[in-house]
Structures are given as C-alpha cells and as structure tokens.
Amino acid sequence: MNKPLPIKAPIFLALLLATSQAVAAPKSELWSFWDKSDQNNSNAIEHKAWQQTLDTYLVEKGQHNLFNYSAVSTADKAVLDQYIATITSKDPRSYSLDEQFAYWVNLYNALTVQLILDEYPVKSITKLGGFLSFGPWDDDITTVAGKKLTLNDIEHRILRPIWNDSRIHYAVNCASFGCPNLASEAFTSTNKEVLLDSAASHFTNSEKGARIEGSTLTLSSIYDWYGSDFGDDEQAILREIDKYRDGKKLEGWSGKIKYEYDWSLNQP
Structure with a gap:
C-alpha cells in the first residue's frame, strides 16, 4: 500500500488559513474616523444609477433574487463603475446618519457586484482575493475620504458598530445563494426601515434562512x-x-x- 504523499507546508498553511477564515467571523469594532455625521444636512446622495443596474439585471426566481452577471453590457458596466466612482468621491460623514446608512449599504452591494463582474466568469466569490484568502473581503477595494476600505471595513467597522442593527446582515449581499437577497431597490434615507424589515422577513421565511x-x-x-x-x-x-x-x-x-x-x- 502506497503511503500518502505529504502535504507541502505552504499548501497546508493556505488550506488551514482558508478554512479558518471561512468559519471565523469578524467582530464589530468601530473605526472611529467614520463615527461622525451632520444631522442638519438635508441633502440626499443620488443612487439612481445603482437602481438602474438593479432594474436591468436582478431576476426574481422563487425565494432568490439573482443577478444576471453574464448579461451585463459593457455600457452598463461603465454605468456601475461611474456610480461607484461618483459616490466614493463624497465624504459620507458630512451627511445625516440615515443618508450614511443608505450610502454604505448601496456601496457595499455595488462593490460586490463590481468585483464579480471584473472577474466573471467565476463560480463563487470565495474564489476571489489573494492566494491565501477566502474571498476578497479583506482586500483594499475602494477609497473614501482619503481612507482605503475593504468590504469588511464597511460591514464590521462602520455599519455594525455605528448602527447596532442585526438587520444589517439581511441588507449587505455577498453574491451567494446562501446570502440574504440583494434588495431590488436602492437604499435611501426614506425607505431604509421598510427595506430592512422586508429583507428580514424574506430571509427568515426562506429555506436558506x-x-x-x-x-x-x-x-x-x-x-x-x-x-x-x-x-x-x-x-x-x-x-x-x-x-x-x-x-x-x-x-x-x-x-x-x-x-x-x-x-x-x-x-x-
């Protein structure tokens, strides 16, 4: 009987790291730089381009909202890229907390779609990121107010600690079947509560929830x-x-x- 071949150390470490990252969830830890707002600012951040993307490529199928990545045209990919460039040029801290919430959720979801489109075709978002990564969540992916940000920064250092709302987990989408659905509407300061409750209801009543x-x-x-x-x-x-x-x-x-x-x- 042949002896099993030994696993080379670098490969073993990569497998071990990937496994640990798959099960170890980041903690909610405030990045204090972002804990600032202007509640007197009544201006709204525009999310029409993100809504256009959702209207065109989000497909409802049973309990799932699916994104038709393979159908995205070059022109529409440019619209998405420009939307992300436009809103990341703003400093969300100068807006109200409700505007900020919508900003961060929409940005997180738009960046996730952009990541998939940039690497498409891909079977799973977990295949993205560096060699020793389980997905792209710790990669620097954008810059806002002079600060480089990862998806984990947005979710676990901004959204979770500032708003302390469990429904955030139903709002941010990781481009996977097991994830709560990508909302068919862009978040705004006025619809956020309705969308959060709707997302929570859809997920908890679904078989994946x-x-x-x-x-x-x-x-x-x-x-x-x-x-x-x-x-x-x-x-x-x-x-x-x-x-x-x-x-x-x-x-x-x-x-x-x-x-x-x-x-x-x-x-x-």
Whole structure:
C-alpha cells in the first residue's frame, strides 16, 4: 500500500488559513474616523444609477433574487463603475446618519457586484482575493475620504458598530445563494426601515434562512457567525428570528440545530 504523499507546508498553511477564515467571523469594532455625521444636512446622495443596474439585471426566481452577471453590457458596466466612482468621491460623514446608512449599504452591494463582474466568469466569490484568502473581503477595494476600505471595513467597522442593527446582515449581499437577497431597490434615507424589515422577513421565511425537517432545524450560518448580533443565547436568537417569521415559530425548539451556507454564485 502506497503511503500518502505529504502535504507541502505552504499548501497546508493556505488550506488551514482558508478554512479558518471561512468559519471565523469578524467582530464589530468601530473605526472611529467614520463615527461622525451632520444631522442638519438635508441633502440626499443620488443612487439612481445603482437602481438602474438593479432594474436591468436582478431576476426574481422563487425565494432568490439573482443577478444576471453574464448579461451585463459593457455600457452598463461603465454605468456601475461611474456610480461607484461618483459616490466614493463624497465624504459620507458630512451627511445625516440615515443618508450614511443608505450610502454604505448601496456601496457595499455595488462593490460586490463590481468585483464579480471584473472577474466573471467565476463560480463563487470565495474564489476571489489573494492566494491565501477566502474571498476578497479583506482586500483594499475602494477609497473614501482619503481612507482605503475593504468590504469588511464597511460591514464590521462602520455599519455594525455605528448602527447596532442585526438587520444589517439581511441588507449587505455577498453574491451567494446562501446570502440574504440583494434588495431590488436602492437604499435611501426614506425607505431604509421598510427595506430592512422586508429583507428580514424574506430571509427568515426562506429555506436558506430557517428550515425544519423532522427533528432538525437548519439555520443560515449567519446566525452562527454573528449570533451575538441577534441575541445572547440560542433561544434569544430564535426569538429574534421569530419577529419576522410568518410560519412556525422557532423559540423553544428543543431538537437538533445545524447551520449551512451555500457559497455558489447568485446567478440564474
């Protein structure tokens, strides 16, 4: 019987790092530079170009909103690129908190779509990033107010710590089937609450959010990775999910609970 070939150290380390990054979720840690606003500024940031992109390429299929990456024209890719360039030229700190929230969520989602389009075709966003990376989330991807930013910076150092709202996890999209849907409407300061509640409702009532099969409850890995954002313990997390569920309530569940996430690309 032949002995198995030894795994070379660099390959082993890469596999180990990728595995650890896949399960270790970033903590919510405020980047204080961004904790500033002008509540007296009533001006709005324009997101029509992002809405145009959503209207043209987002496809509703069952419980999923899918993005038709393969159909994006060169002209429309240029529209998306220009939208990102335009809003990143602004300093969101000079706007109200509601405007800032819409700004960061739309920017995160637009940057994610841009990343996929720049590398398309690709089977999963986890295939992007450097050799030792599990996805592109720690890569410098844009610059705002003179600060280089990663997707993780936007989500975990700006959105989560400033707004402390678990519904943020339903709003930012990671271009994957397991992720909460990419909203069909661009976020604005006036529709943000409606869109957040809608996103929470759609996800918690979907099979990728919570699914009961016999004595097993399968939850999205989001509730495992970011459990503390939803509650102090398992039952508190289930109670938070129940706020938006129309079907069978989950609080008090005593059977098996497991977690899963589908990283395949959210395309038709």
